[in-house]
Amino acid sequence: MTVRVRFAPSPTGMFHVGGARSALQNWIYAKQQGGVFVLRVEDTDAARNKPEWTEGILSALDWIGISRGSYEGPYFQSQNAGEHRAAAARLYESGRAYYCDCTREDVQARTGSQHQGYDGYHRDLGLGPGEGRALRFRTPDEGTTVVVDLIRGEPTFENRLIEDFVIARGDGSAVFLLANVVDDMTMGITHVIRAEEHLPNTPKQQLLWDALGVKPPVWAHVPVVVNEKRQKLSKRRDKVALEAYRDEGYLAGAMRNYLMLLGWAPSGDREIVPWSVIEDEFRLEEVNPSPAFFDEKKLRAFNGEYIRALPVAEFIDACQPWLTGTGTIAPPPWQPEEFDADAFAAVAPLAQTRIAVLSEIVPNVDFLFLAAPTIDEAAWTKTMKDGSADLLDAAVAAFEALESWDAESLKSTLEAVGAERGLKLGKTQAPVRVAVTGRTIGLPLFESLEVLGRERTLTRMRAARLRLV
Template sequence: MFHVGGARSALYNWATARQRSGTFVLRIEDTDTARNQPEWIDGIISALAAIGISESDPAFEGPFFQSRNADRHRVAAQELYAAGRAYYCDCAREQIQQRTGSQHLGYDGFCRERGLEQAEGRALRFRTPDEGETVVVDLIRGEPAFPNAAIEDFVIARGDGSPVFLIANVVDDLDEGITEVIRGEEHLSNTPKQQLLWEALGATPPVWAHLPVIVNEKRQKLSKRRDKVALEDYLAEGYLPEAMVNYLMLLGWGPADNVEILPFEELERQFRIEDVNTSPAFFDVKKLSAFNGEYLRALPVDRFIEAAQPWLRAPYATWAPEAYDAKIFEQLAPLAQTRLTVLGEITDYVDWIFLDGVPEDEASWAKAMKPGAEMIIKDTRERYATAPWDAESLKTVLEEVAAVHGLKLGKAQAPVRVAVTGRTVGLPLFESLELLGRERTLGRLDAALVKLDS
């Protein structure tokens, strides 16, 4: 599944590339066969398309597949060996741990001057400079410096000759003409190693930009094991892609005028990678929901109706397919649109009109059916039997019933709402009753009286 952090990184790359008339490159790093499935690649492409990053856009290139460039990776590794920038090592991990006395220390350079030649089981290690430092030019973090003495002689090809990710990544960047790399800060520790490889291969490293980590409400890094992190999951709940894009763009950056609800075109115009913060970005689901509610309310009603359709069918709908009435929903839609935060909530807002009976919600029943509720329902049912059947008249009748019982309208309508819709919270009651019709409304009030009597 496509992590929301990956989605943010993609959007920042996309905005930067389009601003500068550049190219957004999608590369599938698929050399780990255990984590390489065609459907997962399709998922990445469809998730990018959902947030507006489309293969059909001239600014989009790819997807490129790292596995198809394996020969180039091997050639580059051998070039470094021939130039004396890499050497072969036959040390097993256990031997290194015994010599260093710790499993956490890096490689100790034991094979640096042994002059080993290529052979099965011998890894190829990059010869890190002994002195000086590697300075990373980072558009967000300035110019962090890494002492070369603290960078171990790292492996660039395994004992079977296959290149590791570090050199494959650098070679692919070179071949694809990458000039800027915008990615999460967890990759910053790899950057000095990659930069050394760029320089050793005789090329100028790209400009880097490492984005702040995204954290949850406990300020812990978002984790797929603990948090909801998949973009697809949010879309499946009914968050609009436009709202997701808007919110993700603000995770670490914000417009100068602090106006946050903006279309992507305006966000793209204002965005500058240099203005991204270094502090962790809080993924606030409540704020995301508020954003989504704003976007839902701004939709034309016909587009809202279209967007809601997936949640009006199985597996979300709890009513029989033939019970759904598109014309009824068109009348309910404007009432629901102002109340939703996500489209997935629509099912609970309208199920009562498509079901034969009232949805069961014992908590709502217990809350509304206080002493005196039976008489309110009985009096309302009696008057509704002959009242004009329009929302304003139905409201007037219930106001009269409330006055007889010494109650405000809100208190009097609670048991009626639960008797008819099953829930204490929902769409405007009297417009709902008008659509439900006299016969079905009276039948549900009668059923509530029987339940209260029993």
């Protein structure tokens, strides 16, 4: 039997990091088993679906390494509506489902509670199909439904506690429970690897598989992903869009590595490992069923490690969207003609050790390409104290006299200026850094001044000195 897994997102918004984690787990499992990964877009929510969301899913999968052409699909759930209706009809004709025209208010009036589920009122009344009548599945009165789950063991559900649930709406269209089952049957899905939030639906879906006479798939419900407050990640509250992390400058390799650690770990005391190791070592049955904490700070640290591991040439290439404003990246604060590729290449190794996400490259190097630095006023106020004017005058004079404009000469010269005033280098260089770069922190100062050049450095220092008058 060929293993067939599926990833079935809904195109109703940005691509959730939890969905990306599930996609990767399905992808690896299929590869390990010599199986097939199927992409099915569950697009039956016409009011919320948008074509751009579908394209966003495909692009996000491309980015994390599940590229178009390497999987089966994408299929679209809406294209299978005929099969959904046919399955609903079979269940009705076999007596496994019945029609009901009760409203929520009807049920509440009969039960006296707004919290109680459907009471089975139409179960034996023989109501036939008709406009506005929903089709409900006839849940067994007795016994249990056992879900065999690779991660969670054998969760057991009492059938008497499962209400007669709706499988088709009044207009005849299938609801998610039935459509999902029929699609998996039609596509020959053998293993369903999905988020824990779907576990409560699983006994209902397994009952549908049984009623339709097909063996259920192997289930594996991976842990829910939570925030630092141990709340399920929410689009309304948390930063969950994979595209947002991509556009901020997270590397696909770092994101893949980190997502796979949400509920699982490679062997040994290590977390940052080559993707080939993850592909070899990942085991579904080793996934921890407990909620998995999505720690953005840890992801950021991961990304910094991945950035520092890049060859410099690859780092330079990776920074280009932020340096040029291509794709979905906002334009940088300089004009295209102001950008100097050679100057950037000169400071790239310095920047590579200091940034955690690629978008941070812009504030680290903008002083090289702007006609004048963008002054951080808080940094100016903090740094330009009494004595700063005198220090800048002396530094300008000393720099003007330099024969060689290189980092070592600049450093030794400024050290001497500071020593004459009883200042250590840290205190001495702070006003110079703010005058030249506009900030108190950034790339190593003297290497930056070397790349910026004598004329531009001195012009900025003189301008800062005039501002202190």
